[in-house]
Amino acid sequence: MILTVTLNTALDLTYRVRSLRPHASHRVSEVVERPGGKGVNVARVLAALGHEVTVTGFAGGGTGREVRERLAGTPGLVDALVPVGAPTRRTIAVVDERTGDTTQLNEPGPQVTSGEWATFQGSYEDLLGAASAVALCGSLPPGVPVGAYAGLIRTARAAGVPVLLDTSGEPLRRGMAARPDIVKPNAEELAELTGSHEPLRAARDARRRGAHAVVASLGAEGLLAHTPEGRWRAAPPAPLHGNPTGAGDSAVAGLLSGLAERLPWPERLARAVALSAATVLAPTAGEFDRAAYEELLGRVAVTGEVSAA
Amino acid sequence: MILTVTLNTALDLTYRVRSLRPHASHRVSEVVERPGGKGVNVARVLAALGHEVTVTGFAGGGTGREVRERLAGTPGLVDALVPVGAPTRRTIAVVDERTGDTTQLNEPGPQVTSGEWATFQGSYEDLLGAASAVALCGSLPPGVPVGAYAGLIRTARAAGVPVLLDTSGEPLRRGMAARPDIVKPNAEELAELTGSHEPLRAARDARRRGAHAVVASLGAEGLLAHTPEGRWRAAPPAPLHGNPTGAGDSAVAGLLSGLAERLPWPERLARAVALSAATVLAPTAGEFDRAAYEELLGRVAVTGEVSAA
Structure with missing residues (x-):
């Protein structure tokens, strides 16, 4: 299976309002x-593609319970x-219906104790035994040390x-x-x-600072990929119009599945770009359009040069 | 006991942000x-005053579960x-920390089915058997008929x-x-x-339209009270500085406890104004300052005239 780590999981809410005005009262028309x-x-993108995927990280309180109940309803995904x-x-x-613009409010995340962090590290090491690849994603909640990812990378390696x-x-x-x-920075x-x-x-x-690719x-x-095997650029066949929410996460899903399958770089990049583009084109933010993905997969332009062996 | 009905209960969240700007991303510093x-x-105000109080209405989903878990931790209050x-x-x-202003976002409330509404009406009738007074409060969730309160009033009477x-x-x-x-309109x-x-x-x-008081x-x-027993005005002894959130609900708690105890109108009004003022003065929005309440109770100015018998 593929393992994804989300130390700062969230219950994501999307509200539609007619027009957001500071200091006014708003009726939310859709939640x-x-x-x-x-x-x-x-993980959700990987599960939709048919991969077996396990989600780890932290969950707590009523919101954590809601997150877990919803994950339990996602086929192919293990909590x-x-x-x-x-x-x-x-x-x-x-989401402001008048302008289409989005205003974001992010709660800070749970205070994680040192005991909880230690429990997570033990569980993570156990999960790695069955993993073909692992992704470490997103921000750290309060209480988790800033060097947390370095330790988790060493354990995986x-x-x-x-x-x-x-x-x-x-x-x-x-x-x-x-x-x-x-590493996949924007x-x-x-x-x-x-x-x-x-x-x-x-x-x-960035590669000189330690990342292989x-x-x-x-x-x-x-x-844009800079790797030991070569350098490539991969781009969608035409400009896209849609909602970029989640496009970066879909690109990670493409790269991660390619990493798990040890695909050559150009195929990984084509998959990542096609998934990312199919996410921009999907009517629901953060979902991807499967038909668009399959159609785009063969049309992503990958150009570059292979390094001398 | 005193019964309060809240057909459209809510999980109330208060967020502090540095400065709310539409289309920006905000870190919430306190939830x-x-x-x-x-x-x-x-009900919370009545329970804090030592009354036995029962809360009814509807609760559902993960948010309803969170509401009920928190109510279970409130002494004197029955869910x-x-x-x-x-x-x-x-x-x-x-809450915008820079200006102190508040922007409100209200979800629409659950769609209540006709079967759920019928179940509520049966439960409400049972609860009235042990009630010394009942308050019907707030908006109606979708699915509850607009004449709902008229029916609940007839059942209580x-x-x-x-x-x-x-x-x-x-x-x-x-x-x-x-x-x-x-009735207590603003x-x-x-x-x-x-x-x-x-x-x-x-x-x-408004009295001509049917309300006794x-x-x-x-x-x-x-x-300002217009009642069969007379007309009164009741006001705090001095202008107040603070947060008026919840002051209206505290006034209802004062009137309702006075109604349950069949107090004379001037005493009910003094209690309502003192509770309302003690809520404005409390450091936490929606709470009341007990010492301020007790101190204010004897200092509320009630003026008016009693109706001829």
Whole structure:
């Protein structure tokens, strides 16, 4: 199975309101609820593609219970979340029907105790025994040490399980040093990490900091990969119109399934770009359009050069 | 015991953010959760004053479960909520730390089926057997007929239980015709009902529509009562500075406990104004300051005239 780690899971709520005005009272016309956090989103895409996938991380309180009840209803997905005393956070996306714009409110996440963190590490090591690949995704909740991902990467590497890291800021910087197989920053995260706004230079610099491969997501321009096997760019066949929510998580799902199957890089990148594009095109934010995915898969343009052996 | 009915209960969330800006992403620095809906707030104040109080209405889904778990932890309060299939709504008050202003987001409430509504009516009739007074509070969730309060008032009157109605719009208009003992509109609701912005005239007009007594809450100016026994104004001894959230529900708690104890009107009004003022003065929104309540109780100015017998 493929393992995804979401230390800061969330109950994601999407509210529709007519027009968001500060200091006014609003009637919410529609409420959509789903389990969230990057690793959970990645797992949902993998399960929809037919992969066996296990979700771990933390869940607590009434919101954690709601997250787990909803995960239990997702075919192909196994819940191995570790209970915590404090409640799982909510995130609220308020969609303004007039402008289409979204205002985001993110709760801080549960305070994780050192005992809970130790319990998680033991459970994670056990889960790695059956994993073909692991993704470490998203922010860290309060109480989890900032170097957490570095430790989890070392444990995965010791177990011989390839590992992808998708986070930002100091947890990304610290994680890089533990030599993950892939990091997938977006352009902004990559610039923050390296100080360079030129993606190719920044990706090369990021590899020097420890990651075996760097795959940078460049929004509408697709992906840029800097790897030991070569360098590639992969882009959708035409500009896309839609909602980019979840497109980055779908790209991670594509890269991770390709990593688990040890596919050549161009195939991994085509899968990641096609999934990401099919997510932008889907009518529901964060879902992907399966027909669009299958149609796009053969039409992603992958260009690049293979490194000399 | 005193019975409060909250057909549209809520899980009330209060978020603190640095500054609310539409279309931006916000880190919520503090989350406060409590069970809500007007009748639940009234019950919490009554329980804090030492009354035995029973809460009924509807609760469903994960949010309903969270509401019930929190009610179970409130001494003196009995949970007689009726389960529904659809989830209890959330309300979110976003407090802007910079300006102190609040932006409100209210979910629509659960779709109640006709079977659930029938179950509630049976349960309500049973509960009235042990009730010394009942309050019907707040909005109606989808699926509950707009004339719901009129029916519940008739049932209470047939059982000989005095009844207070605190709602607005069409449910208030319909409820009035069933001759509740007390209605407690605020100035805006009273004007909407009667078309008059002159409170004394509007209160008299509202009584003609069926209510035995009308107690209008006039914000900082306190209460205006138009009753078969006489007419009174009751006001706090000095202008108050604080958060008016929940002040109206505290006034209802004061009136309702006075109704249950068959107190003379001036004592009921003094209690309602003192509780309301002690709620404005409390550091936490919706709570009341007990010492302030006891101190204010003897200092509320009640002026008026008794009707000729």
